Amino acid sequence: MPQEETQTEPEAEEEDQAQKPDEKKKFRLRPWLMILAAAALFVLGIIFLPSVGHEKGGYTIDWFEQETANEPGQAYIRIYTKTELPVAVKQQTEESTPVWEYNLFFKEENGVGVTVDELTRVRFYKKGKTDVYAQTTDVFGENNGGKPSYISGREFRRLTYGCRADSKSVGDGWMLRGTDDKGRKVCFRVYIPFETQ
Known part of the structure; x- marks a missing residue:
């Protein structure tokens, strides 16, 4: 017969605290991910937007x-x-x-x-x-x-x-x-x- 595990209050608190560092890491990683995404968009914009040298907006x-x-x-x-x-x-x-x-x-x-x-x-x-x-x-x-x-x-x-x-x-x-x-x-x-x- 399977036994049900029950957590005592101190065990539940320990588990919550173990999850909190992971959440803190998530919040610390988000700004870096946003910076990397912005840099990638900037580079892609430079590569794919028309340059001054093209006829549409440049020299003729x-x-x-x-x-x-x-x-x-x-x-x-x-x-x-x-x-x-x-x-x-x-x-x-x-x-x-x-x-x-x-x-x-x-x-x-x-x-x-x-x-x-x-x-x-x-x-x-x-x-x-x-x-x-x-x-x-x-x-x-x-x-x-x-x-x-x-x-x-x-x-x-x-x-x-x-x-x-x-x-x-x-x-x-x-x-x-x-x-x-x-x-x-x-x-x-x-x-x-x-x-x-």
Whole structure:
């Protein structure tokens, strides 16, 4: 005949106290789980939300092709290339890697210097995707200790650029942002199309 177990009051209290530490652990774990969940959502948001480089909210070829107004007395940097456009694919030998190469020229035309805040290159691809690359110091290859580059009034700078040619890229947009000697924020841009393969 089975015997019924009955608990005395002290035994029941001991069992309740044994369960309480588990409940305390649950309450201590909850904030950590909430923090981990929030961090995971943040990372997923960054991965899956459209980036600045996509056409819906970012740079477009049309924007880079628009000329910046040249107003007398204000800084104006003309960015251009002497390379015939679209930039042709170059290949030294049949075995060598095909490349696009060009020189960019930056010429301040109104006698007002510009401290360069950022030089940005945006690579455009056939399906509308973009990659954005930006440099904030030593943008013309000078070694000035990490200080911003400076283009004085009427100064001329050159930047040589080359990259491997591929079947997906259509061109590069270049943008120079800075502050002129009169304290105005300025932005100059150009679009360099590629010969496609």
